[in-house]
Amino acid sequence: MIELKGIYKTYGKGTVNEQELFNDFNLTVADNDFISVIGSNGSGKTTMLNMICGSIPIDRGEIVINGSDVGKLKEFKRYRKIGRVYQDPAVGTCPSMTILENMSLADNKGKLYGLTPGTPKKRISYYKELLSELGLGLENKLNVKVGLLSGGQRQAMALLMTSMSPIDFLILDEHTAALDPKTAEVIMRLTDKIVREKKLTTIMVTHNLIYALEYGNRLIMMHEGKAILDISGEKKKNAAVDDLLNLFNKISLERGNTV
Secondary structure, three states, X not given: OEEEEEEEEEEOOOOOOOEEEEEEEEEEEOOOOEEEEEXXXXXXXXXXXXXXXXXXXXXXXXXXXXXXXXXXXXXXXXXXXXXXXXXOOOOOOOOOOEHHHHHHHHHOOOOOOOOOOOOOHHHHHHHHHHHHOOOOOHHHOOOOEHHHOOHHHHHHHHHHHHOOOOOOEEEEEOOOOOOOHHHHHHHHHHHHHHHHHHOOEEEEEOOXXXXXXXXXXXXXXXXXXXXXXXXXXXXXHHOOHHHHXXXXXXXXXXXXXXX
16 A cells, blocks of 8 residues: 655745645555556656655655655665656666566566576576567567667566566556557556556556546546546546546636647
8 A cells, every 4th residue: 555645745945946746645545556647747647656656755744655654765675666667668678788688687676696697597488488478579589689679669578577576566657658559559458467467556647548547446637736536436437538638628727728
């Protein structure tokens, strides 16, 4: 379980650009929740993910993960139980290293290498088996450098690698935004498969309203640091893209803009 309690966050404190984003923000993510998070630019979606992962500090409040306040816990320590996939396919992999070397790095996350080989031969068949499930033929390209792969192949690898070691939480930061529609569909099906099989508590930020409705058990719309919509169960199943667009339009008009 992830709990955000009384979160305050202000950017540019003491400057002319000072902006309060979160003011007493609260959110509970239950075990096995798969939450789709949507919202306009600047609504606080990615900032929320960064605060959970420890990429940026909070001003006040508590971030509680599995019953422990992790507000002062270093980012790398939080990643022992959190896997994260970013929008840029280049971020989650090492382009100058081969597929085999990347898989071995992910396999040994949080472990001490000591004097053992960096890419143990006894694990190669296991890596091939995992890669074959992607259906991209990567199991036959173990010695190819990841930088030579397509964006979709790299994102599939990043998703696979981040879930190889035991984790409780999966954070997806617009992980299909940089992909073409066909490849994005492949990545979303893979995402759903991994979340279900590994029973991961998942938060997915997306601008794709169709994916937001199709995947997960809960949907949150954020605006100006607040969750203005939080639906799950039958309400989410019965929601439509037009419903979300109408709410977006209403927000935009209230701000004096047009969509």
